[in-house]
Amino acid sequence: MNEAKTMVELVSKIQREGNWQELIEKIPYAKFIGISVLSMGDEIIFKMDPLPSNTGNPVLPALHGGVIAGFMETAATLNMMMRLDVVQVPKIIDLTVDYLRSGAMKDTYATCILNRQGRRVANVQVLAWQKNRETPIASARAHFLFDDDE
Amino acid sequence: MRFSEQRYLAGVERFIGVIPQCQALKMAALEANNKRVLFTVPFAEHLIGNAKKQLIHSGVITTLLDTACGSVVICALPRFEMCPTLDLRIDHLRPAVAGLPLYCVAKVIKVTPQIVFTEGEVYQEEGLPVARAAANFMRLGEDKTPLEMDVAVFGVNE
Numbered sequence: 001m002n003e004a005k006t007m008v009e010l011v012s013k014i015q016r017e018g019n020w021q022e023l024i025e026k027i028p029y030a031k032f033i034g035i036s037v038l039s040m041g042d043e044i045i046f047k048m049d050p051l052p053s054n055t056g057n058p059v060l061p062a063l064h065g066g067v068i069a070g071f072m073e074t075a076a077t078l079n080m081m082m083r084l085d086v087v088q089v090p091k092i093i094d095l096t097v098d099y100l101r102s103g104a105m106k107d108t109y110a111t112c113i114l115n116r117q118g119r120r121v122a123n124v125q126v127l128a129w130q131k132n133r134e135t136p137i138a139s140a141r142a143h144f145l146f147d148d149d150e
Numbered sequence: 151m152r153f154s155e156q157r158y159l160a161g162v163e164r165f166i167g168v169i170p171q172c173q174a175l176k177m178a179a180l181e182a183n184n185k186r187v188l189f190t191v192p193f194a195e196h197l198i199g200n201a202k203k204q205l206i207h208s209g210v211i212t213t214l215l216d217t218a219c220g221s222v223v224i225c226a227l228p229r230f231e232m233c234p235t236l237d238l239r240i241d242h243l244r245p246a247v248a249g250l251p252l253y254c255v256a257k258v259i260k261v262t263p264q265i266v267f268t269e270g271e272v273y274q275e276e277g278l279p280v281a282r283a284a285a286n287f288m289r290l291g292e293d294k295t296p297l298e299m300d301v302a303v304f305g306v307n308e
Contacts, residue, residue, distance in 0.1 A: 026201060027198075027199060027200075027201070027207070028195060028196045028197070028198040028199075028201065028207075029196065029197055029198060029199045029207035029209055029210065030199075030207075031196070032174075032196040032197070033209065052170055053170050053171060053173075053174035054170070054171055055169065055170040055171060056169055056170075056171050056217075057169070058168050058169065058170065059232075064169065064171035064172075064213060064216070064217075065213075065216045065220075065234075065235045065238070066171065066209070066212045066213025066214070066215070066216035066217060067171055067209070067213060069209065069212040069213070069216065069238060070207065070208070070209020070210070070212055070213060071209070073208055073209055073212065074199075074207075074209060089199075089200050089202075089203075091242075091245075092208050092242050093241070093242060094239070094240060094241045094242065095208070095212070095238075095239070095240045095242075096237065096238070096239045096240075097212075097235075097237060097238045097239075098236070098237045099234060099235050099236060099237065099238075102234060
């Protein structure tokens with residue numbers, strides 16, 4: 001209970017101050033693949049560093065497709081926590097990723113669109129790009145569940 | 151089958167052995183043939199996505215599925231070809247808990263001249279699936295992949 005209170009306090013503090021890096025510090029996997037958040041006004045852009053350990057194809061070289069998906073999934077989850085008064089971590093129900101271009105070993109960005117926010121389920125669309133948004137490396141959509149079991 | 155199961159297993163071990171992300175996850179191949187592979191990822195603290203509930207991040211599950219499905223593709227083809235993932239669809243059926251390894255079975259559903267269709271399942275305890283996936287891969291063609299890569303992965307014929 002005490003921890004839940006800290007989480008509520010943490011998220012509302014972050015929502016006030018806009019320092020989302022503090023939340024990312026609480027997610028070991030997000031640090032493992034090098035995720036950070038750039039929030040500019042209303043716009044939230046997620047960034048993933050080209051860590052050598054994120055390589056999936058050492059010949060090209062290129063990012064691992066699973067890491068790109070993991071990044072997009074994390075972006076969708078954090079985006080929801082940032083946009084809504086959600087203090088719990090939404091549960092992922094399903095994820096569909098279309099790989100459009102190979103991901104070079106450089107900074108990758110992602111933005112999310114909350115297509116629908118229902119009482120129990122949310123639908124989020126995610127775009128990942130490196131050069132610009134017009135040439136995305138992957139596009140994804142995911143459903144998330146909010147349940148009250150905590 | 152092109153090779154013995156041992157040779158397929160050695161091949162996929164070599165394949166994931168050169169992928170830095172798979173090494174970072176300490177991913178290992180347990181079984182392999184031209185239709186099916188079994189992979190595993192041991193638990194580690196940095197794989198946690200939800201510290202409060204002690205759950206493994208779904209991104210790890212996605213990477214395991216993508217790698218296992220991609221590896222069964224190279225086993226199913228007449229020779230090694232570069233096959234990027236076209237798309238990947240995952241259903242998360244139950245949370246993956248901290249402390250236990252992940253296992254992933256990937257199968258080839260159909261091989262066509264351009265596309266390979268696969269499906270995969272992740273579990274921690276047999277019979278209790280954590281996630282299932284359908285992944286489709288694009289064949290770049292034998293001419294796009296040097297023959298040496300087939301030898302590098304699967305070894306030289308006796």
